[in-house]
Ligand SMILES: [Fe+2]
């Protein structure tokens with residue numbers, strides 16, 4: 083459970099829900115303008131502003147009675163905490179988005195609306211109800227309904243085009259390996275070793291592959307791609323922290339197989355848009371123990387491989403799942419967790435579109451010290467940088483370019499190539515770390531942008 087001393091506590095959406103619940107109740111008990119209401123309102127305002135300073139939109143989803151902020155779960159064991167999230171779900175609301183600019187009047191009107199919803203949803207669509215009350219910075223919805231509406235089959239199963247042949251081979255081999263295990267076959271150790279070798283020798287050092295692994299991934303990230311990506315990202319951390327060859331190989335194997343337990347979970351549960359029910363959720367969480375079970379049976383694997391499968395959803399403070407008592411996860415598991423979360427955030431999911439690397443790095447930074455090992459997050463962000471190879475970026479000269487090279491010395495000023503108006507590559511390279519005579523940078527990277535028409539492959543292919 084998050085406490086006020088952990089960095090990620092600031093991100094916990096529960097105080098917002100609790101504040102709204104209290105305000106809803108107070109509104110029914112006290113007359114408008116009563117000091118108790120004003121006091122509660124001021125309290126919520128403070129929490130909201132703290133969140134909104136960091137993010138333009140607060141996205142709270144209630145999935146299985148737990149509050150998720152931007153897709154991340156904040157587990158609460160306290161019965162009162164759980165009740166607050168349940169209450170909202172019972173009103174028919176699984177999804178509450180609050181955007182910057184919300185006024186105290188809107189918060190009060192929202193609490194009043196929630197109070198009325200208790201009497202039943204009524205025939206008026208939610209959007210109208212919000213608009214009628216002047217609530218312009220809030221959307222409310224059913225998670226499942228929203229998800230199925232905007233997602234449907236919008237994501238392909240794998241990247242449409244793979245730039246690096248070794249990366250392509252790794253994905254292909256892992257797909258057939260996982261398919262075989264799914265069909266009840268044995269894990270093919272030779273293939274696993276071959277892929278580990280490919281990832282270490284080739285993929286982790288290939289700009290073309292990293293461009294696809296680090297950037298936003300516009301495909302439904304199924305287990306085989308995800309596994310190759312997480313293993314490659316884990317290698318970047320291993321290199322940054324200076325693991326030796328043996329340790330690196332053991333880590334890559336564990337990372338590659340961390341989610342193998344998902345082969346025992348029906349695909350429709352893995353791909354299900356929207357919230358999972360209690361049974362499906364338990365099934366999904368079971369991929370950790372299933373994974374460990376599968377892997378301990380395989381002779382010839384390295385000893386930590388089943389451990390990582392078991393522990394990769396456990397947090398530093400012995401939170402997460404499965405329940406394993408007070409045991410702190412092994413360093414390998416901690417490391418794979420960092421890569422796993424980055425991969426999840428930058429990948430398309432049934433319930434949310436992918437997010438840009440810099441946003442993913444910020445989420446990791448906020449989880450550092452709480453759920454995640456801060457030193458490993460630091461190593462990861464240093465290796466990846468906010469604008470990784472292959473990112474499409476906008477410069478302070480209003481140019482669009484693609485990152486070709488990053489450096490630890492100048493993490494915010496990569497080497498880029500500029501794009502032509504039709505999305506191709508202009509000849510030449512620009513080092514954005516270049517300074518003018520006065521020592522000021524000539525260019526800054528302002529932000530990562532969606533690739534759109536930019537043919538990133540043309541930029542990063544050797
Ligand atoms: Fe997992």
Ligand SMILES: [Fe+2]
Nearest residue numbers: 308340341422
């Ligand atoms: Fe994973």
